[in-house]
Amino acid sequence: MNDLTILNHLTSEQYLSQLKYKLEDRQLLDEHRNLSLSESSEHEFLELFFLVKIFTSNKQLSPHTIKAYRTDSKTLLLFLIEHSLSFRDIGFPEVKAYNKYINEKYAAKSAVRKLEFFRRLLDFGYETQFYKAHLSTWISKPTLKKGHYIIEETRQNDAQTRVQVRELNQRDAEYLISFFPKVVKANRNREQLEKRNLLIGYLLYTTGLRASELVNLNWGSFRYNRQGHIYADVIGKGKKPRTIPMREETIELLFDYRKSLGESIDINPYDSSPVFFALYNKKELGENKKRLSYPSLYKIVKEAVHLAGKHSKISPHWFRHTFVTMLLENDVPLAIVKDWAGHSDISTTNIYLERVNQDNTHVHLNKVNLFR
Structure with missing residues (x-):
């Protein structure tokens, strides 16, 4: 995995239709006729994840949601590249390291969303035999404050925060x-x-x-x-x-x-x-x-x-x-x-x-x- 070109295709209907057509020629079914990616390429794994789990035929995604998926996938890909890792290399240590990275870098709401994307990817990998272990079990999401709030730092380098409700009088x-x-x-x-x-x-x-x-x-x-x-x-x-x-x-x-x-x-x-x-x-x-x-x-x-x-x-x-x-x-x-x-x-x-x-x-x- 040496580039981010797949991100340029996530919203392309033509690309998805071509991918569906190509699936007919791929040998991706096991003896039980279940989807199996144990021998697939990493690029193929990522393509199928978006096709099967994200761009489903019965769900119309808003531009905002599509943008969020693009951002979350890019965050994961850049983390893997930065640490010279591939999707196949992901195991318990890598899950915990990425979890720690997300929790430290992002606010709770963004961290929860990015870790949920990661969880769905890992679950798909386990369901399709790309991963042999149920790795998502090791993900720990931060706790979100209930309600519709924004959190703003009140002082630099200080944990003290000011909570403001996201509404108007x-x-x-x-x-x-x-x-x-x-x-x-x-x-x-x-x-x-x-x-x-x-x-x-x-x-x-x-x-x-x-x-x-x-x-x-x-x-x-x-x-x-x-x-x-x-x-x-x-x-x-x-x-x-x-x-x-x-x-x-x-x-x-x-x-x-x-x-x-x-x-x-x-x-x-x-x-x-x-x-x-x-x-x-x-x-x-x-x-x-x-x-x-x-x-x-x-x-x-x-x-x-x-x-x-x-x-x-x-x-x-x-x-x-x-x-x-x-x-x-x-x-x-x-x-x-x-x-x-x-x-x-x-x-x-x-x-x-x-x-x-x-x-x-x-x-x-x-x-x-x-x-x-």
Whole structure:
């Protein structure tokens, strides 16, 4: 293993289809017709790992997830090269050495992700007989702090840290959203771009949508229920569908945005056209709309954050945390918040509730008569 060329192919559909075709000519099945890589090359092992375990046919990966896999694989490959190791050389000492390296170099959240990637690779190697031992059992991941936090060093060369919640208060959220339209620099389609950006801010703040869910919204994602209220149907993590009620303020902005595009505000559940699409450098608003990408959404938020002079680490996901916290602060039942947010387990939602309760402890303290 003397280069990192495989990293250039991880997102290539053509490469993957060719690889699937080549598999038909490879003798990679044992006597039980199970995948066996005991005699395969290391390059082949890595190719098949990504094909079988990462780029599966039933899972659509977001650009953010693909980028993370690329980064994690590169970290491992560079470690092996630096120590003159191959994949075949990995054993107990190498697992512990890489584990120690990751824990020391990266923050807990990044370390957990990189070690999880390493674990999956080792497990795949054991399952396919590339490794004779179950090496992943020796991996030790750091403990993550529960909840949605960022950790910042308060003093150089000091273990003391300051913990900050990755969410906004109501005043800062509303203030920040007001800058979404102000990031527009183009003159062409300026009105439509400003309305689009403002709607993006409101949807992030009033629905708790993940960024990937927001950019994947179609006009047909919206519908009226039997009482005449508008809901959004989205597909979340793990392709799990959920339904989110829409606030009147957001609905007004949605219709206003549609009108500015010269499009009908009649809701059509069969309309698969994207709600958000690229408008820059377009002479006309044609039928072939290119869906707004995650990097473009991320850029809108970051530029708004910069103009507003807010914390540089604020990202689209901060609005999701803000939404969940505000629901719980306003006594929306835990089970309903779980469903709206699309949490797979109520224990995730309960982490927010625990912190909300901690922030309200002063209410209980003030009820106690400590002085006569």
